[in-house]
Amino acid sequence: MNMTGQGLGIGIGLAALGVGLGLGLIGYSALQGMARQPEAIGKLQTVMLIALAFVELVFLLTVFIVPGSMGAFNR
Amino acid sequence: MSGLLQTGLTLLASAEESHGEGGHHGTSFIGLFVYLGLTLLVLFVLLQSAKMGFKDRVFTRKTTSWFEQVYLFVEGMCVNIIGPHGRKYTPFIITFWLVIFVSNAVGLFMASTPTADLGFNLGMALISIGYVQWEGIGTNGVFGHFKHFAGPKLGLAMIPITLMIFVIEIISEAIKNVSLSLRLFGNIEGGHLAVEAMNKLGEPFYIPIGFFLLPIKVLTVVVQALIFTLLTCVYISLVTHHEEEHHDEHALEPTHA
Numbered sequence: 468m469n470m471t472g473q474g475l476g477i478g479i480g481l482a483a484l485g486v487g488l489g490l491g492l493i494g495y496s497a498l499q500g501m502a503r504q505p506e507a508i509g510k511l512q513t514v515m516l517i518a519l520a521f522v523e524l525v526f527l528l529t530v531f532i533v534p535g536s537m538g539a540f541n542r
Numbered sequence: 543m544s545g546l547l548q549t550g551l552t553l554l555a556s557a558e559e560s561h562g563e564g565g566h567h568g569t570s571f572i573g574l575f576v577y578l579g580l581t582l583l584v585l586f587v588l589l590q591s592a593k594m595g596f597k598d599r600v601f602t603r604k605t606t607s608w609f610e611q612v613y614l615f616v617e618g619m620c621v622n623i624i625g626p627h628g629r630k631y632t633p634f635i636i637t638f639w640l641v642i643f644v645s646n647a648v649g650l651f652m653a654s655t656p657t658a659d660l661g662f663n664l665g666m667a668l669i670s671i672g673y674v675q676w677e678g679i680g681t682n683g684v685f686g687h688f689k690h691f692a693g694p695k696l697g698l699a700m701i702p703i704t705l706m707i708f709v710i711e712i713i714s715e716a717i718k719n720v721s722l723s724l725r726l727f728g729n730i731e732g733g734h735l736a737v738e739a740m741n742k743l744g745e746p747f748y749i750p751i752g753f754f755l756l757p758i759k760v761l762t763v764v765v766q767a768l769i770f771t772l773l774t775c776v777y778i779s780l781v782t783h784h785e786e787e788h789h790d791e792h793a794l795e796p797t798h799a
Binding site (some may be wrong): 516 | 610619620623721724725728729765768771772773776
């Protein structure tokens with residue numbers, strides 16, 4: 468494994484750290500809102516899922532774009 | 543700017559290419575159609591079975607009541623997000639829901655699936671976003687739809703900023719295709735890769751550890767089908783909700799005052 472591989476590992480790990488924190492925050496606040504206002508569960512779930520999707524996309528973009536831009540896919 | 547976009551697209555293409563030839567994960571062109579045919583076969587058998595229940599006064603078939611529940615769920619989602627005029631988009635949305643859900647579910651039992659292929663997902667995203675543009679033009683007219691991209695009215699002195707907002711909005715509209723397709727592809731293919739990696743971990747002990755990821759994969763199957771349709775609903779509501787809003791404001795003003 469060369470330097471590119473090591474950098475990729477660290478970078479993707481950092482991206483996973485950030486996205487994990489973001490997903491946890493979304494789940495935390497959504498759960499709190501649902502517990503305080505059980506009648507709003509439907510609306511909260513919808514908005515929570517949309518937010519989850521956008522945060523998740525950041526990690527997917529990291530996984531697919533960054534290795535490509537570092538030349539990991541070139542043979 | 544076009545150079546940047548081109549670089550991004552070639553990177554995506556090369557990622558997909560190396561994915562296909564790097565192992566037995568990705569599907570070839572023929573393989574994609576085999577799995578797509580399998581998905582459609584499952585879907586058509588289920589739908590035909592549900593349709594045969596229509597002849598009775600009461601739903602005697604289980605599948606008919608299942609599909610009724612699915613339809614009511616998707617219709618409720620459309621009406622909740624798009625508004626009262628959202629009921630007419632239900633057939634469009636439910637087609638996406640069924641295709642994505644069934645092909646994800648096929649992926650639980652098979653080595654590959656149509657949604658684990660970036661090309662198929664990009665096609666679906668292009669259809670979705672293209673329909674959103676069509677609906678926006680149909681609702682607001684061509685000029686109104688493009689005025690919608692330019693943001694709020696800022697006056698004559700702010701024309702450069704309006705131009706910049708316009709360009710950025712056009713780019714973000716194009717990126718929506720990539721984001722929709724990449725999200726679905728990454729989740730489904732990522733699940734497959736995680737199972738492979740965990741199986742490799744348990745190989746010395748002859749334990750398929752990846753099997754224990756199955757609950758999470760089942761959750762992903764439902765949530766990804768939901769998210770794709772949910773985001774399509776949100777995009778439709780963004781381009782079509784303007785006139786209804788004004789009506790609502792006028793209707794609500796007396797009660798507030």
